[in-house]
Amino acid sequence: MLLCAAFLGSCSSDDSQQKEVLQLWIMPNSPDPTADMQHVLRNFELENPGIEVQVTVLDWSVAWTKITTAASTRSGPDVIQMPTTWAAAVTAMEALMPMDSLIAVSGGDSAFASVSMKFARPVGVQQATSVPWFLDVRPLYYRRDALAEAGVNPAKVRNWDEFRIALEKIRKANLVIEDQHIDPIGYPGKHDWNVIHNLAPWIWGAGGDFLDSTGTESLLATKESINGILFYLSLVRDGFNSRKNLSKNTNQVSMDFDEGRLAFWFDVTNKTLYLDSPRFLGGSSKNVTARNYSAMLPPVAPEGKMPYYFAGGSNLSVSRYTKHKRAAMALVRYLVARPDVQLEIARVMGFMPALLSTYEYPFFKDDGKRDVFQQMVLHLRSYPAVPYWGEIETEILLRRFGNIFDLITSSPEKVWPEKDIIAEIRAADKEVNRFIHRQREASR
Template sequence: MKKKTSALLAVCLLTISMILGACSNEDSSSGDGTKEITVWAMGEEGKKLSELSKQFEEDNPDIKVKVQAIPWENAHDKLLTAVASQKGPDVVQLGTTWVPEFADAGALLDLSSYLEEYPEFKPENYFAGAADSMTFNDQVVGVPWYVETRVLYYRTDLLKEAGYEEPPATWDELKDAATTLSERGDDYYGLDIDMNDQITPFIFAWQNGYEMDVENKELNFDSPEFREALKYYSSYFDEGLSQTTAGVDIVQAFKDGKKPMFFSGPWMINILKDQAPDLEGKWDVAVMPEKESNTSSIGGSNFSIFHNSENVDEALKYLSYMNEVDTQLEWLEISNTLPSRVKAWEDPALSDDEMLATLGEQLENTKGAPQMKEFEAMAQELLSSIERINVGDADLDKELDQFSKKANEMLED
């Protein structure tokens, strides 16, 4: 979110909160005493959430759930409008990278006082990376609903031909395997890296020991750990091991063997099974190769309660139900999204599936995007620098110097 939009959002909130009789959610009580809560959910999840909500309504006959499915491409603007007008839903699904922006604007109810009454909300129930997304400025502003992480997808058959019986486990092994695989001929690459993916550079940085101190506003983009990681990242493009343009669809490139390794999330498992059935038994997933660690990212979505909801008690019950282990396992069957509750991963549906179990292993060592409203803008600025380095042959150190300076200016503003 650009800083002037964030400022406008804050001004809108302040102005409206000062107006006597400011608008709020309409009275959701019916004549028979039934309460209706409104839930905004995004993308495909929003289309399927009504099915999951039916059992909640049966268990709570005095509460009706109205789910509004919102396309991801429209969601951000719709949420901004809701915050400014004070006419938002009771419950809202937020991508984890959006949490800081809307929490900073005061749009999300602080759930801290409800943790004892609703033990499902306690951070210790969730993977550490997901738990980090729950808080902003010492407030609990959401509860993890589902999670995702990035792992290494690889062609087992082609790796064996390159001399690897096991997937690369270290940075050195990854570079060596990618080099060997790229030497098979023109238009063959070793590792596909999506230069438009803002989290991948940070994954490499975390693996190299990079840390950001958000509380003390120390970005540390000029640290050796960050610089070394970005040099390693860029070396794949500089050495021709990764393609600097998008090229053909990654599924087709994986099938053709032209891009036999890539990083992606859990959604790609079913995509490959559906679109590349001839590859059955010829590919697998592995945890990230390590340097100082094999840290990967963690993302997904949280459920939050809008700050001006008139149905807080009912919304809390709904959040509690959605984050019960059994409910999360049912949601896994409905949507193929991964549970945020650690205990859910003990179920055979996850533990007995080798690929999903690998994702569960990776989730034990993850970090989420920094909980700061400026992060999205900083990440986009970094991607611009990376493009100039990898495509325009700009000097890496000079570009990272400029990036570090701009990032710190964003923080100061």
Template sequence: MFRVLAVAAVTVLAISGCAGGGDGAKETVGYAADQPPVTIDFWYMPSGGPLQEKAVAEEAKEFHAAHPNITVNPVRIVWEDALTRLSTASASGEGPDVTQLGTTWVGGFSRLGALRPYTAAEIDAVGGQTAFTAASWSSSHLIGSPDTTAMPWLVDVRALFYRTDVLKAAGLDAATAFATWESLEAALQRIQATGGGVAPLAIGNENTFGIIHNVAPFVWSAGGDLLDTAGTASRLSEPAAVDAVHYYQRLVARFNDPQVAKMINNDVPAAFAAGRGAVTIDNSQSVGDFLADPDRPGLRAGWGTAPLPAGKAGRFGFLGGSNLAILKDAKHPGAAFEWVRFLTGKQSQQRYAVSTGLWPARSEAVAGTRLETEPAYAAFREMIGHGRMYPSVAAWIVVESVIAKDFAELWHAPGELTRDQVRSILAKTSADIDETLADPGRTGIGE
């Protein structure tokens, strides 16, 4: 169940904001209460099952109560079909008014000109850039473009989960065991020796896209990066990236549960809760799941969360998630903006994001919720401050596919690889990425 807050009726829904140019002109944004009734289509992709579907329906009801002349028609799209359907809709002009977008899709759809840029007045109306988690705003536009084409909505933030009983048996304190690369590896070795048959790690190796999200923080904390700052060339063959990937591959080869290794990432949380592995990497949604159903073998004796370990360049974490975009051919752009403004507002963020276990992109929405008070969320609160998103390049969908394909050799190796072997794989990956980035029109959408 989630809490439904009453929303006061809004007398005047259009607000004024300064338009660009400094000439004192005013720009009206939104959809005024005296405008005729309209229905807008909203495409969304639930990753949390029925709970998220129910939450979207409730938000649509709350919104309509405050905006009687706007009806939202939520349309559920599965993630596996979303890219193709959005590509087709963008080309035909027959898509929704508002759509959820994965943060890594923003660059590609922006390059195609499929999204309607938010005006300066609209950005001001939602509180401006500073209202959102700093890293989230980097996914609001195509890299190098002045146009904001997607508004941050939900954040995928990750941290370590661990079994307190296994750590206690190994004589480990989570505060120090997971602090650095060195202490993490030493802790896993200790668990392997004293864990009573529980594998130190639970990491799925079959979903190579998800694995990238686990590896990237280690690359950043080693002082490396995936691409250069302009998003025009790979940096994966540089020494820092090689060090990070070699370290991560070693951990997986030495300490991973062999059955979990054959799983896709989405199946790992349930395996961890069922008792497989002492340590895993997962997002904040699993906190709510574990709290709701704690009577499982891997959870009964206690579990906790911890920030990802720091490398020589500091502590970093992967941030993903979803943004909200208005399509270029939206039939009711003013009403569409009202829906975006509502979903990114504090009250909706607290109801929807918090109730589903996702992290709100709006920073102030955390205050006074269980995300602020529940101890198991503490690691995620810290990781938000250390989070980075992938560069919002037009071809990121293709770049990610290249990394997933080439990195498969790392995860399917029969054991630990040498640094030279890892460097050779990353050199090929970098060359493949550079070839992709050399085509300025490449987006991976509709290709």
């Protein structure tokens, strides 16, 4: 009764009374997203017997359309998983509840990862419209056995130059382990949803960026941004990453790593769930990669610049049109502000907590892989929190970089189309600036 009163003001102990039903929309964040989320919510429903939470999992291919449709039609769920790069656009639709009071009672802005708080209050917005939930960071996974056989010490792969040296050693070693030839690295190309996320650390590492700090001007055509892009693509030019991978998506190249065909692979932290789980749960815990993998910090630019690692992830928002405001706010607070719950989310989803106090648990401090993930959280960076970023990313940059991958794959093996690549980057820069200008004119 005390817990119920604390969350909702009053409730009845009569089991026959109809429960207050909350609708929660999430994305497929784990191997079994519905069951995993229900597991996380079990204690919330036990502590609040007057509330039932119904979980709906939205596939990523339809999530944006469903969320924006719900916002524009004043319908949809009570609580919504809000991918960080979507937060500004949905906020601009004025369909989300202010969350400042919940953040304040949860420890304030400093209780959460600052990179996620940027999206909680998008550019030009005074009130928070979401609360940080979890972080998507992307370490560099590697095969211990492959590196050892090639004479590569992972502790000495710290910057881009050392990374290239390691890749060259692996290529020259012509490794075959358990009847499987091993390429140095793989990353996907045109047919992938992670293209911009994959490029971001290299652009930032070279001192470049996508947009300026106000989100009003493209920086893609700066020397620094171009240098970062060209370095990333040089891994294809120099034969470390097969041109064939540029026609694959993340799942396909990830499977290549799982099945022993790659020595290095960038991926999200929940990759560990699949590598450590048995096959009957959808994992690959007994194959050669699962027996021999570790994770390390991604290499940084050699000029001594500050390391910046890509940060994605999701916040949680409450619909302005909910009929269950108190219960919805209580659910969000349970999921974001309790270290024990954040820890359980990390266990079942594999992502990193947005609540910083969660990192005090031995779960993070006493595991070599998770310790690497935790170090990355200190140097995270993401895109500007402007409402039109989603369209820039999906409608312009994915298409333009798809053109770049086409230039590479259509060129003869020994021909590298660098001038054409740079021309395409500059064309993307101009298109982004035109798009931003139209968006700003329309909002005046």
